[in-house]
Amino acid sequence: MTNNIYFIANWxxxxxxxxxxxxxxxxxxxxxxxxxxxxxxxxxxxxxxDAFNRKFKRTKISIGGQNCxxxxxxxxxxxxxxxxxxxxxxxxxxxxxxxxxxMVGETDADVNNKIRSALNKNLKIIFCIGETFAxxxxxITHSVLNRQxxxxxxxxxxxxxxxxxxxxxxxxxxxxxxxEKELEFNIAKIKKILSKxxxxxxxxxxxxxxxxxxxxxxxxxxxxxxxxxxxxxxNTKKFIDIIKKTIN
Ligand code: PGA
Numbered sequence: 001m002t003n004n005i006y007f008i009a010n011w012x013x014x015x016x017x018x019x020x021x022x023x024x025x026x027x028x029x030x031x032x033x034x035x036x037x038x039x040x041x042x043x044x045x046x047x048x049x050d051a052f053n054r055k056f057k058r059t060k061i062s063i064g065g066q067n068c069x070x071x072x073x074x075x076x077x078x079x080x081x082x083x084x085x086x087x088x089x090x091x092x093x094x095x096x097x098x099x100x101x102x103m104v105g106e107t108d109a110d111v112n113n114k115i116r117s118a119l120n121k122n123l124k125i126i127f128c129i130g131e132t133f134a135x136x137x138x139x140i141t142h143s144v145l146n147r148q149x150x151x152x153x154x155x156x157x158x159x160x161x162x163x164x165x166x167x168x169x170x171x172x173x174x175x176x177x178x179x180e181k182e183l184e185f186n187i188a189k190i191k192k193i194l195s196k197x198x199x200x201x202x203x204x205x206x207x208x209x210x211x212x213x214x215x216x217x218x219x220x221x222x223x224x225x226x227x228x229x230x231x232x233x234x235n236t237k238k239f240i241d242i243i244k245k246t247i248n
Contacts, residue, residue, distance in 0.1 A: 006163065006205055006226025007243050008041045008126060009233030010066070010095065015048050020055045022236040027059050029240055038243055039226070041093055041126075046081055053090035064093025064126065067101060070113035072121055083121035094118050095126040095228075097152055099169045108151035115162075116155060124161040126228070127152060128207070129190070133170035142189050149193045159198040163205060165228045166190055171208025173230065178208075180221060187223040212241035219246050 011019075030040055040061045044052050052063045069080040086094055096118065097111040115125050129148040131141040145166075156162070166187060171177055178186070187204055194202055206218060207228030218227065227246070232238045 003037065004039045004203070004225070005037050005246060006039045006041065006203060006228075007239070007246075008064075008095075008165070008205065008207075008226070008228045009043060009239055010098075010207075010228055010230045011042070011044045011048075011234055012066070012100070012230060013045055014234050015044055017048070017051060019044075019048065020051050023055055026236050026240055027056070027061065029243065030059055030061050035243065035247055038247060040243070043093070043095055043126075049086075049089040049091065062092045063089075064091050064095060064124075065089075066095055066098070068094050068096070068114055068118055068123075070110065070117045072117045083118040083123055086118075086123060087121055091123065093124045093126055095128060095165070097128040097148070099128065099130060099132075099167060099172060103169075108148060111148075111152045112154050115152060119156065119158065119161060122161070124163065126163050126165050126205075128165045128167050128228075130167040130169050130171075130208070136168065136170060141186060145186065145190055146193050149190070149197075153197060156197075159200040159202060163203045163225075164190060164194070165205045165207050167207035167228060173209065175209050177210075177214055177218070180217070183221050184223065187221070191223065210242065212238045212245065215242045215245045 029035055041064055042052055043064045043066050065086040068086055069077055069082050071082055073082055073084045096114050129145055131144045135144050168178055203225035205226040205228050206224050210227045210229045211232040
């Protein structure tokens with residue numbers, strides 16, 4: 001892997017105010033020249049964004065939100081967080097279209113509205129796509145990816161701030177990762193779909209059960225620019241190990 005390599009820690013609904021104590025070793029690692037290609041991004045729950053922002057001050061580690069409302073600024077939407085609020089807390093990123101949100105009703109159109117709104121507020125988007133196990137079995141993976149990309153990015157004109165996270169839903173939290181050939185094939189397909197929309201080469205990340213053991217195989221997959229790590233990222237030792245094994 002050349003250029004920047006992304007390591008995204010998606011903490012989901014985990015972590016407490018004491019969790020930030022575990023991050024010192026990671027901060028030290030991020031300052032080493034050897035790891036300057038590593039773009040480390042933390043996505044803690046909303047409740048911890050401010051603490052993480054303070055902790056990562058004067059480091060190159062960025063933070064991002066785990067979702068946002070499609071209204072950019074303010075509004076009467078109890079329980080929601082807007083792109084403006086994420087910016088206010090120091091976020092540079094927001095992850096959108098995660099399958100855990102799609103599963104509870106978020107549609108391609110919802111994801112599209114949120115993406116356009118967050119881009120307008122100068123947030124960088126980690127745009128998640130991926131097929132379910134049933135879709136894979138039906139051999140419709142590529143049409144699913146095509147639909148998610150085209151509907152999710154409808155009306156987007158500037159692709160400078162978009163990263164794609166390919167996460168097969170059947171791989172998230174299951175310990176099962178796609179076979180090398182399948183993953184390379186799907187990533188090539190994603191690139192082809194994107195090439196019809198933009199000349200930009202968007203970073204493509206893989207997510208789904210990435211850990212400090214299978215990372216040694218995943219780094220050999222062609223076309224990957226980084227990893228979106230869920231449960232293994234909540235253990236800072238394991239997350240550091242993933243970074244070290246990728247950049248050695
Ligand atoms: P996992 O989660 O690494 O625990 O499979 C990945 C994700 O949902 O982003």
